Amino acid sequence: MRLRDHNQLTQPRLAKRVLILQAILTLMAGLTATAFGVMPALSVLIGGLACLVANAAVVLWVFRDYQAPEPGQLLRRFYVAEVLKVLLSVGSFAIAVLTIEGLNLPALLGGYFLVQVLAPIIAAQTASKVRPDSVPKAAPGSGVRQPTPDQATS
Numbered sequence: 001m002r003l004r005d006h007n008q009l010t011q012p013r014l015a016k017r018v019l020i021l022q023a024i025l026t027l028m029a030g031l032t033a034t035a036f037g038v039m040p041a042l043s044v045l046i047g048g049l050a051c052l053v054a055n056a057a058v059v060l061w062v063f064r065d066y067q068a069p070e071p072g073q074l075l076r077r078f079y080v081a082e083v084l085k086v087l088l089s090v091g092s093f094a095i096a097v098l099t100i101e102g103l104n105l106p107a108l109l110g111g112y113f114l115v116q117v118l119a120p121i122i123a124a125q126t127a128s129k130v131r132p133d134s135v136p137k138a139a140p141g142s143g144v145r146q147p148t149p150d151q152a153t154s
Contacts, residue, residue, distance in 0.1 A: 012063045021119040022052045029114055043104040047111025050092035054085040
């Protein structure tokens, strides 16, 4: 029960962590792209920001008044949020392409892809894991098997 409660409490925190990492990656990618010129850097920055804004909207929509005991409602929120994310992303790209002359489309899409994929990977790799020594131990002779370290973190 303790592991389940811990995981439920950390989902919004993990989402917030991913958003923070996406903001950092957007800035870093934009600054790095300045080596290729102003327009590639601006394109990467806009792509990263499009990703960040769309994902922030998803997090706000899904985790507002978050109630874990209502899985059906949470699932509906995820579906609506994903549609919202696609609309925001496509809309951001359309506005950028139509209003900014000389925008570098590969850099724009590359910035979006980099921020979308890399931030969750980093967050997953650096997320605090449940330590095996924090898992309650069964009483000797109770017939309950002790979890292995791999089972304790899943």
